[in-house]
Amino acid sequence: MKRLLINVGILAALSLNTVSVLATTGVAQKTKAKTGAAKTVIGYISDSSCGLSHIAGMDEKDCTLMCVKKGKFVLADRDQKLVYQLDRVGQERAREFAGQKVKITGRITGKTIRVTAVEAAT
Numbered sequence: 816m817k818r819l820l821i822n823v824g825i826l827a828a829l830s831l832n833t834v835s836v837l838a839t840t841g842v843a844q845k846t847k848a849k850t851g852a853a854k855t856v857i858g859y860i861s862d863s864s865c866g867l868s869h870i871a872g873m874d875e876k877d878c879t880l881m882c883v884k885k886g887k888f889v890l891a892d893r894d895q896k897l898v899y900q901l902d903r904v905g906q907e908r909a910r911e912f913a914g915q916k917v918k919i920t921g922r923i924t925g926k927t928i929r930v931t932a933v934e935a936a937t
Contacts, residue, residue, distance in 0.1 A: 825869070850917045855920045856899065857936050858892035860912045866898045869914075876914030883913070890900065890919055890928060905930035 858875050861869070863886035869878040879888075888897040888909035901909055905919065907930060912933060920932040 845883045852922070853920050853931055854923055855918050856890060856892055856923070857916065857918050858890045858897075858899070859916055860909045860914060861889050861891040861898070863887045863889050863898075863900075864932075865906075867893055867896065874914065879913040888913070890917070899923070900927040902927065905933070908933040 851874070859875070860879065861867070861875075862883040864882040865878060866889065869875050869882075888901055888906050890901060890905075890909075891897075892899065899919075900920075901919075908930060912935065916936045918932075918934050918936045919928055919930055921928040921930040923929075
């Protein structure tokens with residue numbers, strides 16, 4: 816039993832050392848690098864069902880507002896053929912721009928934008 820307690824103590828100490836080493840090396844820095852400075856992306860407010868293209872013959876705004884009832888608002892960058900998810904703030908601000916070309920500013924992590932500003936684009 817004494818030997819078991821000693822081994823558990825050694826494992827706990829090693830675990831703490833590993834965590835502190837990882838926190839002070841590149842592992843922690845790599846995580847920070849993914850959430851960089853704010854960027855601006857131009858695209859269209861769409862919905863998660865339609866993405867880059869809407870129902871043929873239907874107005875983009877009407878299609879977006881209809882389809883978003885079963886999904887979420889997204890930013891469709893048609894030039895780059897990318898669809899970005901929008902965070903909670905983006906969801907709130909996107910409704911007034913449904914189907915329109917916009918400039919969204921925020922931090923991009925993967926394919927999600929943490930929105931700081933939305934404005935109409937020309």
